[in-house]
Amino acid sequence: MRRPGARGWASVLLLALVWSSACVGADARDPWYRRGRRERPGIPLWKPPGSADVEPIVVEVTESAPEDAAPAPRIDTIEAIENVDLEAPGALEKALAARARASDKELMVLAVGDTRDHRRMHKDPALSQVSVDFAINLVENLAALGLRNYLMLTSSAQLCDELRRDADVDGCAHSSHLTDREKELQRWGLKPGDMFLLWAQQWRVVQRALEAGYSVMRVDSDVVFLEDPYLALRGPLLSPFAMVSQTDVFDLGTRPRCDADTGVTNEPGHPDVKRCDSSSLKSQPQLNIGLVYFRRSAMADDGPTLGVIKDMLKAFTAKLLGDVQVNDDGNPIAEALLDQPLFREAVSQRVRRGSGWKVASGSSGEVYASIGSDGDASDGAAVGDECPHARTTCDAIAAERRRTDIAFASLGEGEGSELAAGAPDWLFGRGCVKTVADAPRALAHLRSIRSTNAPASIDGSSENGTCETRAGVVNRAPGVGGVGGGVVAVHMVYSKARKRADAMEAMGWWRASVRRPGGGRGGGEVGGAEEEAGMAKKDGEAGEQSPSGVASASAGGSSSPGDGSVDGCVGRDGAGVLFSHTYFRQNPPGARAFVCAGGTPTGTCPCCEPVPDEDGEDRSWVRNVAKGVGLVALSPEDREDALTGQRLEDHIATAPGCGMHQNGGWNEFWDR
Numbered sequence: 001m002r003r004p005g006a007r008g009w010a011s012v013l014l015l016a017l018v019w020s021s022a023c024v025g026a027d028a029r030d031p032w033y034r035r036g037r038r039e040r041p042g043i044p045l046w047k048p049p050g051s052a053d054v055e056p057i058v059v060e061v062t063e064s065a066p067e068d069a070a071p072a073p074r075i076d077t078i079e080a081i082e083n084v085d086l087e088a089p090g091a092l093e094k095a096l097a098a099r100a101r102a103s104d105k106e107l108m109v110l111a112v113g114d115t116r117d118h119r120r121m122h123k124d125p126a127l128s129q130v131s132v133d134f135a136i137n138l139v140e141n142l143a144a145l146g147l148r149n150y151l152m153l154t155s156s157a158q159l160c161d162e163l164r165r166d167a168d169v170d171g172c173a174h175s176s177h178l179t180d181r182e183k184e185l186q187r188w189g190l191k192p193g194d195m196f197l198l199w200a201q202q203w204r205v206v207q208r209a210l211e212a213g214y215s216v217m218r219v220d221s222d223v224v225f226l227e228d229p230y231l232a233l234r235g236p237l238l239s240p241f242a243m244v245s246q247t248d249v250f251d252l253g254t255r256p257r258c259d260a261d262t263g264v265t266n267e268p269g270h271p272d273v274k275r276c277d278s279s280s281l282k283s284q285p286q287l288n289i290g291l292v293y294f295r296r297s298a299m300a301d302d303g304p305t306l307g308v309i310k311d312m313l314k315a316f317t318a319k320l321l322g323d324v325q326v327n328d329d330g331n332p333i334a335e336a337l338l339d340q341p342l343f344r345e346a347v348s349q350r351v352r353r354g355s356g357w358k359v360a361s362g363s364s365g366e367v368y369a370s371i372g373s374d375g376d377a378s379d380g381a382a383v384g385d386e387c388p389h390a391r392t393t394c395d396a397i398a399a400e401r402r403r404t405d406i407a408f409a410s411l412g413e414g415e416g417s418e419l420a421a422g423a424p425d426w427l428f429g430r431g432c433v434k435t436v437a438d439a440p441r442a443l444a445h446l447r448s449i450r451s452t453n454a455p456a457s458i459d460g461s462s463e464n465g466t467c468e469t470r471a472g473v474v475n476r477a478p479g480v481g482g483v484g485g486g487v488v489a490v491h492m493v494y495s496k497a498r499k500r501a502d503a504m505e506a507m508g509w510w511r512a513s514v515r516r517p518g519g520g521r522g523g524g525e526v527g528g529a530e531e532e533a534g535m536a537k538k539d540g541e542a543g544e545q546s547p548s549g550v551a552s553a554s555a556g557g558s559s560s561p562g563d564g565s566v567d568g569c570v571g572r573d574g575a576g577v578l579f580s581h582t583y584f585r586q587n588p589p590g591a592r593a594f595v596c597a598g599g600t601p602t603g604t605c606p607c608c609e610p611v612p613d614e615d616g617e618d619r620s621w622v623r624n625v626a627k628g629v630g631l632v633a634l635s636p637e638d639r640e641d642a643l644t645g646q647r648l649e650d651h652i653a654t655a656p657g658c659g660m661h662q663n664g665g666w667n668e669f670w671d672r
Contacts, residue, residue, distance in 0.1 A: 107214045136512040154174050207306070223291060224504060268416070273360050281357060284348065288430075430491055437632050443571070450612060492504065502575070
């Protein structure tokens, strides 16, 4: 073949320029144009030289755009940072500029430690290692959502180096804040790097980031996101709030609720917040800082929201330098330095200056931004912030979320003061886990007793489906509807580390990939062709059976090959989990807890079956479930002890809605 001459090459170049101009000039409002704009994790998108303010563009050619195409995540170039001391001059400012999204100055602040605290030393020794794997899993989870805007604070420079080497974590750094207070730390039985100090260092980063003009989400490492949380946070319903914090829901009545047939009144100074004229809230919300978001655009430089963080850090420093609290044996009680009680008290002091906690209607506004016919987004949002699910699913979960009312309070005096909200638990909520001894047996038993009037999936299917398989969410969850009724984030708190990791694996949420010498938990999904084929990878944890690779399906699906069981998925042989969520309290009976087997390939539907609970005093449903669903308790050394008789029935009864039948406490799910 003849090679083209000079004129031929000129023609080729001209055609290429015309084609690229057409692509760059494509309509950014077109859904498939947006879907094609992706940033590969770890690889910044190319920008034209000298065009720092020009948004990078990658165009993906697609034959056709299906109806209900899901929007793509916002694109920003996130840069890797060096493992530096954030207290060094200019270090934090440089890290913030590199790790936050340039388009909206959004940043997630994470923290992870490899040292000791009261839980690691006594209640849950496995947490010492698994907590690091949780952090890696969270980073991979965020990357799958197109989110890399995190800054991870580590308890030591060495741990950050290990995360970079073993897990490609490119956004970690460390801090020397208060590490020069060796004498004071020793009085409390602490040393530099211990968790109580790490959490104070993390809050200092949060404060300085807010002061620099960034919005910040503080995220615990044992959190899993099922969809991009910014989509809901930027929508009309939640955009009036300067702070949105997870709350702990335990006893009945601690979940806020507007009374039936009550009217609503616009909150003074905040007309988009519809306050219920009559509501029920048993006590002030117990804020949980495992998931808390601070919206900088709704905060004044010297306002009460920033004041909460300053007050908390001031109280921490006063405790650290003040009299040491000791137990009956004269040993220091380091738990007195825990940040969560200090945060709650700082918020309470501000709320008392206002008018106390109130309840807003969950139907005050739409959750997601709306896109008009002209392609413009609603106020405070951007194109791409609309609902990420199929249209029918969006409508269904919107109806469910409207039933979830919101506790809120002014953080200062006077109209228009900054507002704090207890996050609706579909957004930031608590996942509860118990360990099932024999998952395939439990699944088969629950299918055999399933009522013929079991609640149908709200996605419109005729079967009792528990999982939507359509693309548009990165993780799947059981529940009423295809995505757990619209759950956004699950905080696996108040459970032992092994149970939390097992639950993430059973749900298909475990993504951590660690090149740790000698193995150890964390050898999860590694991507590539095997992941596309739906093959589960080995855990690597000693004494545990590796996933079998059996494909998972929603309950009521076709039978998986292997054991000739009744219709329905099988999952992996061995232990599974009994999973619930506080958000499930508003579900109908029979859709408030689920038994799920292990062996779920990452990102696919978990193999689950609903527990047929019933309202009222009659506990016959509990005895019926206990005939085929065995639970085990875990000792601090993770030794399994089977629950029997009344203990077994009591723990089954606490599962639906995370204790809605028995006023569950914070420790109901710790080791069982």
